[in-house]
Amino acid sequence: MQIRLWDSNLKVRLIGEGLFNMLFWMYFPFITVYFSGALGNRIAGILMTIPPIFSMIGSLLGGALTDKLGRRPVMLMGASLQTLMFVMFAVSPSPWMDYAAFIGIGLGGAIYRPASSAMVADLVPAENLRQVFATFTTANNIGAVLGPALGAIFFFHYRQELLWTCALVLLVYFVAIYFMVHETLPQTAKHSSIKITRVLKEQWKGYGIIFRDKVFLVYILAGICALIPIMQLDLYLPVYVINHVPAQALFTWNGAPIMLSSKEVFGWLVGFNGLLFVLFILPVTKWFGKWKERNVFILSSLLAGFGTFFVGLNTNIWYLFFVTIIFTFGEMVRSPVTQSFISRYAPAHARGQYMGADSLQYTIGKFLAPMMVFLASWVPPMGIFSIILVFAFISIGLYIQLFRMYAEHPG
Numbered sequence: 001m002q003i004r005l006w007d008s009n010l011k012v013r014l015i016g017e018g019l020f021n022m023l024f025w026m027y028f029p030f031i032t033v034y035f036s037g038a039l040g041n042r043i044a045g046i047l048m049t050i051p052p053i054f055s056m057i058g059s060l061l062g063g064a065l066t067d068k069l070g071r072r073p074v075m076l077m078g079a080s081l082q083t084l085m086f087v088m089f090a091v092s093p094s095p096w097m098d099y100a101a102f103i104g105i106g107l108g109g110a111i112y113r114p115a116s117s118a119m120v121a122d123l124v125p126a127e128n129l130r131q132v133f134a135t136f137t138t139a140n141n142i143g144a145v146l147g148p149a150l151g152a153i154f155f156f157h158y159r160q161e162l163l164w165t166c167a168l169v170l171l172v173y174f175v176a177i178y179f180m181v182h183e184t185l186p187q188t189a190k191h192s193s194i195k196i197t198r199v200l201k202e203q204w205k206g207y208g209i210i211f212r213d214k215v216f217l218v219y220i221l222a223g224i225c226a227l228i229p230i231m232q233l234d235l236y237l238p239v240y241v242i243n244h245v246p247a248q249a250l251f252t253w254n255g256a257p258i259m260l261s262s263k264e265v266f267g268w269l270v271g272f273n274g275l276l277f278v279l280f281i282l283p284v285t286k287w288f289g290k291w292k293e294r295n296v297f298i299l300s301s302l303l304a305g306f307g308t309f310f311v312g313l314n315t316n317i318w319y320l321f322f323v324t325i326i327f328t329f330g331e332m333v334r335s336p337v338t339q340s341f342i343s344r345y346a347p348a349h350a351r352g353q354y355m356g357a358d359s360l361q362y363t364i365g366k367f368l369a370p371m372m373v374f375l376a377s378w379v380p381p382m383g384i385f386s387i388i389l390v391f392a393f394i395s396i397g398l399y400i401q402l403f404r405m406y407a408e409h410p411g
Contacts, residue, residue: 003135006123006132007123008180008181008182009119009123009181009182009184010119010120010123010124010132012176012177012180012181013116013119013136013177013181014135014136014139015139016172016173016176016177017116017136017139017140017173018139018140018142019169019173020166020169020170020173021139021140021142021147022142022147023147023162023165023166023169024147024166025147025148025151025270025274026147026148026150026151026154026155026162027151027155027159027162027163027166028234029148029151029233029234029238029266029267029270030151030152030155030156030238030263031102031234032044032048032234032235032238032239032370032373033238033239033242033263034095034098034155034156035047035048035095035098035099036239036373038095039095041239041373041374041376041377042374042377044373045370045371045372045373045374045375045376045377046370046374047099048235048370048373049367049368049370049371049374050103051102051103051106051366052106052362052363052364052365052366052367053363053367054103054106054107054110055106055107055109055110055359055362055363055366056110056360056363056364056367057107057110058078058106058107058108058109058110058111059110059111059113059114059357059359059360059363060357060360061111062074062077062078062110062111062112062113062114062115063114063354063357063359065077065111065115066114066115066118067118067185070183070184070185071115071116071118071119071122071183071184071185072115072119072177072181072182072183072184074111074112074114074115075112075115075116075119075177075181076174076177076178077108077111077112078108078109078110078111078112078113078115079108079112079170079173079174079177080108080174081104081107081108081111082104082105082108082109082112082170083167083170083171083174084104085101085102085104085105085107085108086101086105086163086164086166086167086170087164087167088100088101088104089101089102089105089163090160090163090164090167091160110359110363113359114359117343117358118184119184120132120133120136120343121343121346122184122185123184129340129343129344130285130289130337130340131282131285131286133335133340134281134282134284134285134335135282137277137281137335138277138278138281138282142274142278145271145274145275145278147270147271147274148266148267148268148269148270148271148274149264149267149268149270149271150267151267152263152264152266152267156263214405215345215402215405215406216345216354216357218398218401218402218405219341219342219361219402220357220358220360220361220364221398222297222395222398222399222401222402223338223361223362223365223395224361224364224365224368224395225301225391225392225394225395225398226297226300226301226304226334226391226392226395226399227361227362227365227366227369228365228368228369228372228388228391228392229301229304229305229307229308229327229330229388229389229391229392230304230308230327230330230331230334231365231366231369232308232369232372232388233270233273233327235369235370235372235373236369236372236373236376236384236388237266237269237308237311238266239373239376240311240312240376240381240384241262241265241266241269241320242262242263242266243262244315244381245262245265245266245315245317245320246262246315247259247260247261247262247265248260248265248315248316248317250268250317260317265317265320268317269320269321269324272321272324272328273324273328276324276325276328276329276332277328277332280329280332281332281335284329284332284333288333288337292403293337293341293403294399294400294402294403296333296334296337297334297337297395297399297402298396298399298400299330299333300330300331300333300334301330301392301393301395301396301399302330302392302396303326303327303329303330303333304327304330304331304334304392305330305388305389305391305392305393305395306326306327306389306392307323307324307325307326307327307328307329307330308323308327308385308388308389308392309385309386309388309389310323310326311323311327311385312381312382312384312385342354342358346358372384372387372388375387
């Protein structure tokens with residue numbers, strides 16, 4: 001499905017989300033390092049488990065309101081909250097206020113995402129969902145190419161300017177949504193009077209029904225375990241690289257070595273991760289388009305688990321680039337299939353709810369994944385990488401079980 005044939009809603013969002021993500025990747029990979037330096041590894045490891053709880057609440061609330069209020073109002077709500085929190089982050093006088101703003105940014109993003117995903121599912125035919133989601137992933141990762149390398153400089157030396165720029169871009173995107181995006185809520189969805197307490201009560205019952213869906217529940221558990229290795233790029237890996245990978249030459253030019261500090265090594269690795277996404281997400285989606293979803297999920301867990309485990313075996317930067325290819329492809333093959341699977345599985349009248357519940361695998365994964373940073377105070381690096389690999393194997397077992405159940409009880 002060519003971009004020129006897309007609905008205008010999708011074109012606006014592709015540009016807006018792409019611009020924001022370019023700035024996002026200049027600060028997000030360094031958040032754990034920042035809090036670890038300001039507050040210590042143990043406190044930072046514990047603190048990084050708390051934002052996902054708020055994100056989980058935001059995802060459930062966003063999914064609930066998406067099916068009640070509509071996609072557009074919830075997207076506006078999430079974008080406005082993120083804008084305000086970036087302003088708070090920019091004027092913050094202390095790490096604790098920074099932390100509160102960081103929680104608020106995550107909450108705003110969590111409210112926004114179910115509505116955003118549901119809007120795509122509303123507008124795109126099922127057979128084109130993988131390709132469209134892959135295109136969004138590509139746009140979102142263009143910024144991940146240069147963002148981390150620039151962020152290694154700007155986040156630590158020009159943080160306020162960076163955060164003000166994030167706030168400004170989100171404000172412009174908010175205005176674009178308000179004036180240029182139209183509603184896509186299906187006519188089959190209920191349009192009842194909105195009282196927040198009634199909405200929460202009704203949606204709590206709705207989520208109860210969803211989580212009694214055993215196929216969906218196993219899907220969420222498998223996703224949580226699969227995401228723990230993938231999420232370490234933003235959690236344990238920066239702590240490991242900065243503390244254990246020495247400064248070294250990237251290459252030698254005219255007899256003079258181009259030296260990188262540990263922080264810059266990590267920035268280059270994350271940038272390389274983003275470059276791989278930009279270059280290969282669409283081809284990979286096409287290559288694996290005929291694969292069964294079961295096999296794609298299993299391959300993803302294998303690549304992400306072993307790729308992350310291999311990071312601990314050598315500190316040479318070119319070796320680290322090589323293993324980055326392995327775990328990046330693990331994340332890459334998974335991304336479009338995950339979104340297309342749940343878009344197809346969810347009934348149209350409860351699509352927002354299912355999208356919100358689907359995001360629980362990310363929020364719960366983010367709750368558990370920072371424990372690797374916490375454990376790093378006692379467990380040596382290879383012990384941490386071994387634990388990460390175990391989670392990958394657990395996810396493979398759960399995905400095998402998931403598709404057995406799905407074959408017996410389809411839809």
